[in-house]
Amino acid sequence: MELAPGTYARLPLRGLLVFEAAARRGTFSGAARELAMTQAAISQHIGHLEAELGVTLFARHHRGVELTQAGERLLPRVEEGLQSLASGVASARRHKGTRTVTILTDFGFAAWWLMPRIGELSDLMPEVEIRLITWQGTSDALGTEFDLAVLFGNGQWPGCRAHRLFAEEVFPVCAPSYLGTRTAPLPPAELAGMRLLHLRGAGPTRWFDWADWFAGMGVPPPATKQELAFNNYQIVLQAVMLGQGVALGWSPLIDDLVRAGNLVRLTERPLSSPRGYHLVEPLSRPLPADVARVNAWLRQAAAR
Numbered sequence: 001m002e003l004a005p006g007t008y009a010r011l012p013l014r015g016l017l018v019f020e021a022a023a024r025r026g027t028f029s030g031a032a033r034e035l036a037m038t039q040a041a042i043s044q045h046i047g048h049l050e051a052e053l054g055v056t057l058f059a060r061h062h063r064g065v066e067l068t069q070a071g072e073r074l075l076p077r078v079e080e081g082l083q084s085l086a087s088g089v090a091s092a093r094r095h096k097g098t099r100t101v102t103i104l105t106d107f108g109f110a111a112w113w114l115m116p117r118i119g120e121l122s123d124l125m126p127e128v129e130i131r132l133i134t135w136q137g138t139s140d141a142l143g144t145e146f147d148l149a150v151l152f153g154n155g156q157w158p159g160c161r162a163h164r165l166f167a168e169e170v171f172p173v174c175a176p177s178y179l180g181t182r183t184a185p186l187p188p189a190e191l192a193g194m195r196l197l198h199l200r201g202a203g204p205t206r207w208f209d210w211a212d213w214f215a216g217m218g219v220p221p222p223a224t225k226q227e228l229a230f231n232n233y234q235i236v237l238q239a240v241m242l243g244q245g246v247a248l249g250w251s252p253l254i255d256d257l258v259r260a261g262n263l264v265r266l267t268e269r270p271l272s273s274p275r276g277y278h279l280v281e282p283l284s285r286p287l288p289a290d291v292a293r294v295n296a297w298l299r300q301a302a303a304r
Contacts, residue, residue: 012045012048012049012052014045015045015046015048015049015052016049016078016081016082017035017082018031018035018037018042018045018046018049019045019046019049019057019071019074019075019078020075020078020079020082021034021035022042022046022058022065023058023067023071023075026064026065026066027063027064027065028042028043028046028065029042046058053070053074055068055070056068056070056071057070057071057074058071099127099128099129099290100128100129100130100131100290101125101128101129101130101131101147101148101290101291101294102131102132102133102145102146102147102148103130103131103132103133103146103147103148103149103150103294104133104135104146104148104149104150104151105132105133105134105135105149105150105151106134106135106151106152106233107134107135107232107233107234108232108233108234108237108250108253109150109152109253109277110132110134111234112234112237112253112254112256112257113252113253113256114132114150116256117301118130118132120297120301121294121297124293124297125290125293125294128290128293128294130294133146146282147282147288147291147294148279148280148281148291148294148295148298149279149280150165150277150278150279150280150298151277151278151280152168152206152207152275152276152277152278153206153275153278154274154275155275155276155278157278157280159282159283159284160280160281160282160283161280161281161283162278162279162280162281163278163279163281163299164276164277164278164279165276165277165278165279165298165299165302166251166252166276166277166302167272167273167274167275167276168207168208168250168272168273168274168275168276169250169251169270169271169272170208170213170248170249170250170251170270170271170272171248171249171251171254171265171266171267171270171271172191172213172246172247172248172249172265172266172267173240173246173247173248173249173254173257173258173263173264173265173266174194174240174243174245174246174247174263174264174266175240175241175242175243175262175263175264176261176264177243178194178240178243178244178245178246179264179266184264184265184266184267185265185266185267185268186266186267188214188217188218188219188267189219191246191266192214192219192220192221192222192223193222194226194245194246195226195227195228195244195245195246196210196222196225196226196227196228196245196246196247197227197228197229197230197236197239197240197244197245197246197247198210198227198228198229198230198236198247199229199230199231199232199233199236199247199248200229200230200231201231206275207250207275208248208271208273209248210248212271213248213271216271217267217269217271226245228244228245233250233253237249237253237254237257237263240263241257241262241263246266249263249265251270252277252302279295279298279299279302281295
């Protein structure tokens with residue numbers, strides 16, 4: 001049964017419920033018992049529905065009712081709609097108590113700083129679901145829906161407020177196995193003879209690279225190259241820990257690994273810049289209480 005656009009929106013939901021029950025039961029009296037209504041009220045609802053549609057939905061018999069062709073065509077649509085409505089209500093009930101906070105950050109920060117501490121946040125807010133979205137790109141991170149973000153950059157993101165958690169500080173690092181018999185710290189010039197591991201992005205580099213580091217240390221870059229390049233900082237650090245070479249290590253991402261003895265800092269002096277990891281809040285909406293608590297926890301954890 002095809003209805004004109006907008007017709008379903010005008011139909012009374014109660015009338016559709018009555019129609020479905022009467023069609024399933026085969027009698028108006030059976031529908032009345034199921035819906036705790038009188039038989040006269042059932043008949044009245046069906047009459048209003050038929051008048052609205054301009055068709056007869058039931059053939060009335062002495063022992064019950066039978067769907068007409070118009071009723072048979074309408075019934076599957078009504079059943080489908082009521083089932084969809086019931087599913088939506090059930091979903092809303094399942095999630096009525098769910099509170100969530102979505103944090104957006106890059107792979108490196110998520111893997112090497114946030115994940116070792118996420119249990120502390122979960123224990124602090126057991127009633128809140130913390131959703132972590134990881135991203136690795138250069139231009140469209142803020143196109144993702146989020147409550148808070150921890151992003152690397154200069155602190156300028158349109159439509160957002162940013163608070164710097166960590167300044168950019170870089171140290172060359174390697175695995176103890178790659179260091180061998182040498183003892184850290186090493187003179188910066190000695191690193192020129194080692195295999196250098198690079199973090200490469202698809203666009204312009206937004207972070208220090210090895211050319212920046214050698215220039216900052218006042219030593220010439222290596223004349224010959226033994227180099228490996230990766231586009232993901234997590235893989236860079238995994239390669240370093242496997243003894244594949246020397247990489248630039250961003251504090252605080254490497255700090256836990258250095259304390260655990262998985263990595264060795266090869267120089268005492270870092271290379272620094274005004275950039276860093278920032279806690280970013282969208283200005284388009286107020287800060288809910290749960291988001292404010294996560295915001296405060298991130299600031300406190302960074303300060304520690």
